[in-house]
Amino acid sequence: MAVPQESYMHLIDGGDSNSSTIYTGSLIKIGDNIKISGTASNNGIFAVTDINEADDEVYYILKGKTVVAEDSADSTDPTIEVIRAPGDKLVALGDPTSGQDVHVWSTNAVSNYATADSGWSMNAIQPTMDGAGAKYIYHFADEALRVCNINEQNTSIVRWFGYIQRHQFAFAKVDADGGDPANGLIFTEWQDHSNTLSPPKTSGGFSYSYGRAITSNDGTGTAEYFQNNRGVSIQKEDGTSALRVDGDPSKTTINFTFENTSNTDVLDQSRVGEVISIGTALGADGGANEFLLCRQISGADGGTMAYRRSYGGFLGGSSPVDYANHDTPILERGLGWNVGIADGSEPGDWAKGSYEYFQTFIYDGNQESLPVKMGNGASTIAVFNHPAAGGKALTVSIYADLAYSGRISGGRIYTRIAETDDDLILLADIDIVKGVRTTLDGDHVNWTYEDGNGYHVVGNSDGNSSAPNLDTYNTINGYAPDVKFNSIGGRNELYKASVVAGRRTFIANVKTFGFTGELERYGDRLMYSEIGKFDTFLPHNFIDVSKGDFGEYVALETFADRLLAFKHNLVHVINISNPSPASWYLEDTVKYMGVSYPYSVTRTEFGVAWINESGCFLYDGSRVRNLIEKRLGTSQSTSSLLDPWYKFAMGSANLKDAMIGYDAMSNSLIMFRSPSDGSDNANLSYIYDFDSNAWTYNLPLFTNDKIYTNFISDWNNNLTIAKYDGSQYIDFLKYLPIPSACSDQELVTKDIDFGMPGITKKVYSVRITYKAGATQANPLKYALNGTQSWSSFATVTLATASAWDIGVFTPSSPQSCQSIQLRFDLPSSGTFEINDITIEYRVIKGKMVT
């Protein structure tokens, strides 16, 4: 094949494995995405559309950003990450041990299934800062997992763990000076962030990033980006000095401590999700040698801060860096957008007046933060206003930093006449990849890279905004910019139940600073996100189901356009079928049927099932049925061998923490007395079979005195659980209805009166058709006349039988009775099956029971 006539990456002599094994080992395949970093000019994300090989020369044809001719090492250290999209099966496991978090397992990451930990990424998600006993709940939407620790004794934040594919400033032009090319951060990976939608950083009510009145500029001045330690990047400092690195972090160090020049550790200046650089001055040529992402801040115990190294790639081959003690400055990056404003020379429709400006971040492409008022960047920060002459267009220039946190996909600039309560008018729509536009239906103007400073889009002197847009913050987002909050998940904020339904997230039992500024818990508050914006929660987006009916929500589930909200003593059934929340309504309040723990609720293909001391309930979209009704005695049992239901469900300590799961493969519900071992005989369990609507009671499914997680359904639809048995490993188990040898198997028939309760019968023998995996000696007993006082038949040992066999049991003499009840009580461990039971009897004519 010939040399391609499209831009490509050339692997020289790549067809010869003596030169390279990249091609001969098929490390890169057609259809792959590759993330290239560490080059001088070609860092980015590319799709490999074809691979040509001719005379041992290998050509990878690349589509994506513009390929730049590059064939000189230039001290670069290229890395190619190959991203294939076969889909992945992922498991999150919360570790309640202090200092541990949520581990994530990936099928695709397993190198050896026989090796423990293979495929596991430890502490991949870090919601908990300190404390033990974390209890994690999850919901997943649009390729992001949200994790909340509901243990209020811990210090934690709600986490967002999602896939990000983005090359910041990917298409930026190099400035006119022809400086070094840009190294925008490149992401094709899963990242762990806070779930909040933080606005640009502020101080005293104004943004650190600032506005400037400009007459003319080309974006090259450092004042466009930084001044007075203000701007799109700032230096970390405390009241004593600028901060510096404490210790001697190597290239692989992830835990950092910062200090001031008095050698005092300063641990409160970091926040989860911030991007920093170390040791490179603001505006220095080349920008930064490495960016780091803060993954964990210091908790109450004063631990170190955890940073992810080489965030966004290896840049120009400079990353990661071997830092030295006292390296400084430590710069916070990507804090907002600086703005330059001037009246354009062309006529326009902007009215005369002094305008104030606001800015936002946009997360994940569609979730906008609340706006913050822009400051002026002065040493004593104040509001930035621009006096427009009126009748002119506006020249709007945007200046961005070198690097931003991965969830940030852009931002917006708004304006209005100063000191009014007018709507915030859209002035600029910022896309961190494409550039800036001044109308939502306009084209983006591409970024230009200014070496060391950042990126800019400079408006032309004619004016690039001819008139105020009709679009405002309110019309774009559907809510006013002055709401108290629009996300939940900051430090110690949490919710205790969550579910995704109808392209919204529903959360309940919320603890937040948002409503009053104080951390308050609203146990009976049920909130919902904006549609398609799974992390955007507004103060007024709550369902006012009830007030004063006591109790807090502990679980949420959904089925058939209904939301089921569980308290300890009732269930609210809310109809959410209408896309408009205004049309949602409380369809039913089912009293006496609540639950105390979220794992007492599960979803099945037939509806939502839950378990409490009163029974096992199923909501099928129209009504609630008690599946134990007329089957199992709730408060009394007619069997001397089985306690009433309430004792099972409440547990010996009245913890009421029975757990329920649905096994789709066997179409059955599995119920387990106490996964937390909060009861004597915590292993007791029931199985409800949907096919036969039948209940059975079990001992061996679970082990007493052990701890289990909640149930999940795996990729084969098997009901799966993790078990902590005190050994070195945590094992994963799944329910299979395949008989497995066990002891204590029992069957007690009904009390059989042969349809003639008033007449005496004489019983001669009992025959069973059976299979047995082990011999069973004298397994059958009988009780007469409903006494449940058991007697043995003549000695019989059932032999092992893999095919149906017959066992015959004969009493020592024919037994006269009104009724007879049979009890199979297998003495030996093994598998056993009974196909039928035949009782040989004779009705004693004319002999009435007396």
Next chain:
Amino acid sequence: MPKQYYIIRDFSGGINTRQDPRDLRENESSFIQNMSVDALGKIKTVGKMYAHIEDQDGDTNLSEYIVQIDKDFATSGGYGLFYFESDHSRDSEQTITETKSGEPLAIGTGDGNIKFIAVKTAPDEGPADDSPL
């Protein structure tokens, strides 16, 4: 009266402890422990929580299963586990830093190196820099 035979063939009613044992339906039982009635027409030993490696038959090892984890923690029962699927792998398929074993990947013109070629598509700009002879 002649001898008669009372036959129980159906166990699918499962346990009934709500009604008196004499009033149960023919297919119901007063007590069933560690046995299952999910196979209609017979009663058999119950299944169990098998290791996740097991296939549906409980006897064959799967090639893909959740790997045990070398952790030991014993609190927070009932919480912490979640399964989800994604179009994208958690990790990259490959991270190539060497062109072959022991040889760092480099940009250059030597064998095993990579270089990037920007093909000019405008007709007046001539052929690609790396066009064939």
